[in-house]
Amino acid sequence: MAECLGTLLLVFFGVGAAVVAPDFIGSVGIALSFGLVLLALAYSLGTVSGCHVNPAVTLGMLVAKRIDLNVAVRYWVAQVVGGILGALLLFLVATQVPGVEIGGRFGSNGFGDRSSVQINTFGAFVAEIVLTFLLVFVWLSVTHRVAMTGFGPLAAGLALAMVHLVGIPLTGTSxxxxxxxxxxxxxxxxxxxxxxxxxxxxxxxAVLAALAHGVTHPSTVSADDMAAAGHGSDRAR
Structure with missing residues (x-):
């Protein structure tokens, strides 16, 4: 429930900023919207589920052996359902605003003629890999178990805002x-x-970030942490 709700709110507020408010807040405002909503959600849900709200982050946690496959699959299902519900809620609001474009864009990602800078398929693929690498690497570096506490949410929120500042002109940032x-x-x-x-x-x-993190932070996760990670979703059930 925490992962579903968190992803719903991330999509509604983050993508919502891109759909209904781009003329008012611009790309910087959209980037901050994503970063700030993640920051708020991480402080709210970080001790419940880790507040991944992102299948890539969950995959990074799985490769890093912070969670097991059973937990990861449940997280992925919850996140995708939450993302769809968040988009549905945004759709219901956006259709009531005159002049808002729904078909074709609706805050979706794209390359080629759907990119502000016309980036090609290969460039978009590389860009998304690098942008996700930064986000997941930071995420793994500021968490020791499944939960995110302390200043971890601040680092995660800033990382998400940063990747959007770079990625919005390229692909819209996924x-x-x-x-x-x-x-x-x-x-x-x-x-x-x-x-x-x-x-x-x-x-x-996400996979590359987890592998790199294992090299740069070889002793971040103790044996006790890894054992506890297998039960990381208990508080979310």
């Missing part, structure tokens, strides 16, 4: 398959045909 799936379902058309990239590339970036 770094989160659940965030991409929800809006694409309502945008339709090329948003759906390009969706594969925003599922695969963030997951690749």
């Amino acid at each position: 770094v989160n398959p659940a965030r991409s799936i929800g809006p694409a379902l309502f945008a339709g058309g090329s948003a759906l045909t390009q969706l594969w990239l925003f599922i695969i590339a963030p997951l690749v970036g």
